[in-house]
Amino acid sequence: MLKGQPRATSPRPAISPAPGASEVFQLLRDGQPRTRAELAQLTGLARSSVASRVDTLMGLGLVAPYGGAASTGGRPPSLFALNPGARAVVAADIGATHARAILADLSGRELAEERQALTIGDGPDAVLGWLAGTVGTLLARGGLPASELAAIGIGLPGPVEHRTGRPINPPIMPGWDRFDVPARVQESYDVPVLVDNDVNIMALGERSFHWPGTTELMFVKVATGIGAGIISGGSLQRGAQGTAGDLGHVRVAYGGEVVCRCGNTGCLEALAGGPALVAALNERTGGTLTSSQDVIELVRSGDAGAVQVIRQAGRDIGDVLAACVNLINPSVIVIGGSLAQAGEHLLAGIREVVYQRSLPLATEHLRIVPSVAGDRAGVTGAAVLAIDHVLSPESIEAACAALTTG
Structure with a gap:
């Protein structure tokens, strides 16, 4: 993201577009101002080719002059950067x-x-x-x-x-x-209208603004359902039909015959999703909790039964995530969703099982952290x-x- 804004420019005359301008533009996307000479060095293109591509991008309004670079003698070279206000x-x-x-x-x-x-x-x-x-x-x-x-x-x-x-x-x-x-x-x-499921876009949001240098990341949403957005090699992995990361319907070994809304039994969601935790606490106490938020409030008040239920939910989620860690080897697992508001009790249960059951090499530098973006992810x-x-x-x-x- 730019720390400043490129200078406003007057409308430019019609130009003859240069092919391959996207190659130069991708170097300017990060907002770092660069000179034509720097762009030529990075791309291996001749300066005249870079100049024509920069002119094309300026004609589109996507690139604008940005201040001035230090001179080494003679006329100072011009800097160019992404114009974030173009569209x-x-x-x-x-x-x-x-x-x-x-x-x-x-x-x-x-x-x-x-x-x-x-x-x-x-x-x-x-x-x-x-x-x-x-x-x-x-x-x-x-x-x-x-x-x-x-x-x-x-x-x-x-x-x-x-x-x-x-x-x-x-x-x-x-x-x-x-x-x-x-x-x-x-x-x-x-x-253009781009549509994706909520946990995938959460992974994109969390990674882009809070873990920009991380190429291997999982965002796990724990709410009514449980799902993950998987970023590997720096790219979001959707799978063949867009269902990659559907953790909620992975069977947990000791899930027994608990019926899930998908029709199967023993699914993670049926044990650790929001409605399951509400039902578990009501069964223990004869209470009348109606939502995940009720569970979170009990945890925050220090209720021992609620803390136990949340900690066990974390262990159940950790059981599935341990297999994911061995399979795709993320460097960061971000825990988000409404139940993440339960704080360290949920994360402690997840960490306990993941670090115990995953391969030591896979967890040597693994971080399991709460979402920074929260409900804005x-x-x-x-x-x-x-x-x-x-x-x-x-x-x-x-x-x-x-x-x-x-």
Whole structure:
């Protein structure tokens, strides 16, 4: 993210776009200002080729002059950097009973925010209708015309076929199965619409802004359900059909015949998900707890029974994560979701089993930590999803080609 902003520039005359400008642009995406000479050295291109590519990127508005570099004699060389204000994206994190949407620039800096209590079970027309209206509100609050909107990123609380943006058999989203989410949103805004499940975008958000140098990371969401976003080799791993990381329906060895909502027995979610913990405490005490938040409040008050239940949930989750550690060898496991608010009791149970049952080499430098982004991980990740699309080599090359025909 830039520490300063590139200088504003006056409109430039029409230019002849240079092919391969995306190669130069990817070096400027990090916001670090560089000279043409530095770019030539990094790419191996001739300075004249770099100059033509920089001119193309400036014509698109994606790159702008940035101050001036120190002179070694003669005229100081010019610096260039990403212009984060060139376009904007909207990011939405839609949960079971809430939604949060933000307007962000191309560096991910938030420009405006809207929150709303809503029910995902009301169906796609109602929820996406709210989103379409909210996009307009955010643009107005940010003082931007709709033409400045480059993409929309959306996180949903269920399995999503990322290629099409359609939810697939989502258990808590009646009416959403195979619904064409991008097409519905594009009725109002003709821009790319990227859709993914909530835990994947949480992994993107947590990693991009709090663990940027980490290439091997798992984000584990512990709430009503339990799932993981897996980043390996620096890239989000969705699997063949987008179901990678569905930890909640991995069978726990001692899960017995506890019935899960998926129809199988002994699933991790049926033992350690929010509703399971509520039921376990009510059975122990004859209580009338109704939500995960009730469990968290008991843990925070020091209730011994609640602490035991949360600690055991951590052990159950750790049992599944130990296998994941041996299989994919992450360097960081981030624990998020509503039940992560229970704090160190949950993490202690997870760490106890993971460090005991995983291979010593796999855990030698492994960190198991609470989420830093908290409830903002999802919307932050949705912004990353949209920005990564807008600034991808393919999108940059397409924009360059459009200059030729525009």
